[in-house]
Structures are given as C-alpha cells and as structure tokens.
Amino acid sequence: DQQVKxxxxxxxVQEGRISILNCDYTNSMxxxxxxxxxxxxEGPTFLISISSxxxxxxxxxxxxFLNKSAKHLSLHIVPSQPGDSAVYFCAASAIEYGxxxxxxxxxxxxxxxxxx
Amino acid sequence: DVKVTQSSRYLVKRTGEKVFLECVQDMDHENMxxxxxxxxxxxxxxxxxxxxxxxxxxDIPEGYSVSREKKERFSxxxxxxxxxxxxxxxxxxxxxxxxxxxxxxxxxxxxT
Numbered sequence: 001d002q003q004v005k006x007x008x009x010x011x012x013v014q015e016g017r018i019s020i021l022n023c024d025y026t027n028s029m030x031x032x033x034x035x036x037x038x039x040x041x042e043g044p045t046f047l048i049s050i051s052s053x054x055x056x057x058x059x060x061x062x063x064x065f066l067n068k069s070a071k072h073l074s075l076h077i078v079p080s081q082p083g084d085s086a087v088y089f090c091a092a093s094a095i096e097y098g099x100x101x102x103x104x105x106x107x108x109x110x111x112x113x114x115x116x
Numbered sequence: 117d118v119k120v121t122q123s124s125r126y127l128v129k130r131t132g133e134k135v136f137l138e139c140v141q142d143m144d145h146e147n148m149x150x151x152x153x154x155x156x157x158x159x160x161x162x163x164x165x166x167x168x169x170x171x172x173x174x175d176i177p178e179g180y181s182v183s184r185e186k187k188e189r190f191s192x193x194x195x196x197x198x199x200x201x202x203x204x205x206x207x208x209x210x211x212x213x214x215x216x217x218x219x220x221x222x223x224x225x226x227x228t
Contacts (some may be wrong), residue, residue, distance in 0.1 A: 004206070009156070032215045043206055043219030044159070090159060093215050100216045101175075102147070108158035 003027050004092050006107035014115050019077040023090035026071065030092040035064060035075045036103065038087045047088075048075070075086050081116045087111050119143070122207055122219035126225045135194040137223050147210045148190035149217060150174075150182065152203040159206065165190055166212065176219030197227045 004025040005024045006010050013019045023033075031052040036044035050057040050064045050073070063076045077084055123138035139148065146226040149176075161174030163182040171182050179201060183191045190209075194201055204224050208217040 034215060037221075040226070041222070043208075043221050045219070046216050049215065071150075079148075102210060102212070103149075103161065103164065104215065104217060106151075106159040108156060 003030075004090060004105050004107040006088075006090060006110050007073070007107070008110050010111040010113070012115060013080045015082055017081045017087050019075075019080045019084065019112055019114065020073040021077075021088050022088075023073045023075075023107055024071060025073075025092050027092070027094060027105075029070070029094040031104075032093045033064070033066060033073050034090045034091045034093075036106075036110045037084075038089065038093060038109070042080065044064075044089060050058045071103075077112075080112075085114045086111055117220065120207055120218050122205075122220040122223050124223050125221060126158055126224045126226075127193075128228065129197050130228055131198060133197050133227075135197050135225065135227075137194075137205055137207075138154065139190045139192070139208040139209075140188055140221055141187050141190075141207075141218070142188065143209065143218075144187065145209035145218075146187070146212045147217075148184065149208040149210075150180075150190065151194045152176070153206055153222070154203050156160075163224040164169075170184070193223045201225065202227045 017022040034049040038044040066073045087109045089109045090107045120141045150161045151159040165184040181193045207220040210217040220226045
C-alpha cells in the first residue's frame with residue numbers, strides 16, 4: 001500500500017522553464033512533508049520541506065505547495081537548470097509514525113531531465 | 117555540516133555470504149536508519165534505531181539484522197546474502213526533534 005505516490009516516473013523540461021513535480025498522499029495524519037534530490041551514485045540530499053500548517057514554502061528557485069484537501073503537494077523549480085537533473089523524492093511523516101523517532105515515508109521518485 | 121559515511125561504495129558478494137554494511141555519523145544524532153533503493157520502488161526502510169542498542173523493524177526487515185553498539189555507528193547485516201538483496205543501500209541519521217534525515221553516499225551491493 002503506497003501511502004506516498006509520485007505518479008510520473010520521469011519529466012523532461014527545457015532549461016529556463018518551470019519544472020513541476022507532483023506528489024500525492026493518502027494518510028491524512030501526515031503533518032510534515034519533504035523533498036529530496038538524488039544524483040546517481042550519491043545519497044539523497046534534503047531540498048525543502050513544509051509543515052501541514054502552511055500551504056507554501058519558498059527557498060530560492062524552489063517552492064513547495066501543499067493542498068491538504070486534495071492530499072497533494074508539488075515542487076516548483078524556476079528557472080530550471082541542467083544541474084537540477086536528478087531523481088526527486090517526496091517524503092512524508094506523521095506523529096503517529098514518529099514516537100521516539102521521526103520516520104519518513106518516501107515516494108517512488110521522479111527523474112527530472114533539464115535539457116540545455 | 118552533517119557527515120554520514122558508509123564503509124564501502126561498491127561491494128560484490130556471493131550467495132550465502134554474511135555481509136556487513138557499516139554507517140558512521142559525526143553529528144551526535146540519536147536516530148539512524150537503513151534503507152534500500154530499487155528502481156520503481158523508491159526508498160524502503162529496512163531497520164531504524166533511536167538509541168544505542170535500540171532497534172526497530174522497518175517495512176522490509178526480512179533477511180536483515182542490525183547492530184548499534186555506539187551512538188555514531190549503525191551496522192546492517194545480511195546473514196546469508198541472496199540475489200534479491202542486490203540493491204543500493206542507504207544509511208541516514210537525524211535528530212529526534214527534527215524530521216530531516218541526512219544520508220550517506222550509499223553502497224551498491226551486488227550478490228552473485
């Protein structure tokens with residue numbers, strides 16, 4: 001049962017345009033969401049996050065939007081650069097999963113290719 | 117900066133061998149995690165630990181065990197490696213008070 005879903009395995013965008021990566025979740029108890037970026041042969045690196053009490057968080061070229069009623073979040077990258085080409089994972093967490101530890105539930109990832 | 121290191125980047129083992137993957141973090145994080153990454157399946161949690169000598173099963177613990185004797189070190193053990201354990205293994209750590217996990221570079225394990 002995939003609680004965090006990234007339905008697009010891949011996305012191709014022209015340099016300078018907007019990249020929009022989508023993520024859907026099923027568990028209404030999720031209260032914190034994160035995006036990670038992963039290059040081949042490297043570990044994922046944290047990119048940006050958002051709490052469920054917000055609907056938008058911005059950090060430079062990266063903005064995450066959260067629509068709680070639709071159980072949907074998206075990552076916008078503007079403008080896209082060739083160096084942004086990587087696999088992007090969304091992840092979610094909930095207090096009920098945390099307990100003594102904040103576990104993350106990851107999506108399956110979207111491969112973004114930014115064409116020069 | 118948080119640094120998470122893993123003992124090997126690439127490893128080739130034979131079926132039935134016992135395999136040890138080690139992970140060390142240098143930021144005094146309480147929590148440590150082992151994931152495997154497979155195409156189309158994302159990151160799946162194998163085991164995690166929230167304190168020394170404490171461990172809990174993740175979503176896919178079968179065929180694996182872990183050890184955490186010191187706060188900075190978390191080991192993943194494949195008792196008898198099988199070909200379906202060929203994968204990228206990722207270690208991560210975090211503070212209890214935060215959600216962000218910091219990952220190591222990964223170990224690409226091939227079992228032949």
